[in-house]
Amino acid sequence: MKTMKIVPLDIKTANTYVALHHRHNKPTNGHKFSIGVECDGILIGVCICGKPIARVLDDGKTLEVRRVCTDGTRNACSILYGAAARIAKQMGYDKIITYTLLTEPGTSLKASGWTLVCESSGRSWNTQSRPRDEYQTTLFGTERKYETGKKYRWEKSFVL
Numbered sequence: 641m642k643t644m645k646i647v648p649l650d651i652k653t654a655n656t657y658v659a660l661h662h663r664h665n666k667p668t669n670g671h672k673f674s675i676g677v678e679c680d681g682i683l684i685g686v687c688i689c690g691k692p693i694a695r696v697l698d699d700g701k702t703l704e705v706r707r708v709c710t711d712g713t714r715n716a717c718s719i720l721y722g723a724a725a726r727i728a729k730q731m732g733y734d735k736i737i738t739y740t741l742l743t744e745p746g747t748s749l750k751a752s753g754w755t756l757v758c759e760s761s762g763r764s765w766n767t768q769s770r771p772r773d774e775y776q777t778t779l780f781g782t783e784r785k786y787e788t789g790k791k792y793r794w795e796k797s798f799v800l
């Protein structure tokens with residue numbers, strides 16, 4: 641039987657894993673902490689947690705899982721979401737949030753006790769008050785830097 645365990649990671653290692661393995665997201669900037677899950681000593685997934693991207697949710701007591709990425713090993717995502725929530729609670733946060741695409745079922749989030757709370761509006765981050773370059777040139781042409789469509793927001797609250 642294979643043994644999985646949570647390990648601490650620096651942001652560079654976590655982002656390198658995301659760059660190599662994530663289906664639709666690029667590495668993220670900044671974090672409060674990053675963790676990985678190893679199976680028999682081999683890194684099979686990462687989780688990067690930081691301040692909420694949405695300013696309205698950044699109340700100082702909410703943490704956001706910005707990236708979860710695995711090699712597809714069964715239960716690895718659930719283990720990472722569960723560990724991230726336990727760490728956030730121990731750090732004194734009131735809740736932890738994350739987002740999934742509408743096409744993703746959220747099975748790992750459900751399995752680790754998270755609740756689907758809403759569908760976000762999904763819009764461009766490029767606004768008149770905060771101009772942002774949404775596109776980047778790659779070997780494959782011009783593509784968006786990040787997903788802008790509607791998403792589901794999930795959370796796990798630690799406040800009774």
